[in-house]
Amino acid sequence: QITLKESGPTLVKPTQTLTLTCTFSGFSLSTTGAAVGWIRQPPRQALEWLALIYWDDDKRYSPSLKNRLTITKDTSKNQVVLTLTNVDPVDTATYFCAHSGVSGHDYWGQGTLVTVSS
């Protein structure tokens, strides 16, 4: 059974760095083909794909955020970490991590709401 759960701060000040952790179980990110992605959703808006990391440490980013985003993995801890630098109120959103493959994101975490405000 695959499960994922996001964790991190609920409130971040503008210009700070947001660090979110996705802790998962039921699969290994050292298995060929495995991947974990991050998607966010501002309040009452559509989903926005952010980043993806593969079992071989290949990483893909949204071009609109690429300069601010970093995705890393800790295979031994079954965790994927997303950092977003220089946050702004427009980065206020629910952030989801998901088990990902060529067919899509088939297992999702519950999401974590992050508010950017001074």
Add this chain to the structure above:
Amino acid sequence: IQLTQSPSFLSASVGDRVTITCRASQGISTYLAWYQQQAGKAPRLLIYAATSLQNGVPSRFSGSGSATEFTLTISSLQPEDSATYYCQQLKSFPLTFGGGTKVDIK
């Protein structure tokens, strides 16, 4: 690759047949997924590879299309289908989602 969904909102009765369209700005073969997001919940994968039903998804959901035009059909709308539906292309990075279609039950 941009995805345009239509309509953005629809209201239908229980038992109705509902169709949602997703158009891609360039050809994506069948690299398309559909998700359902109920209020306050994480999205759920319904359809992958444009036409394949994800395990556990009711058979009233179906997908069709290829290249630039795709549809998600609910053959007989149920109360629990009240949700927002999103398409996503997986042909190339950055992966992109459509703007969503909110389905309301009359």
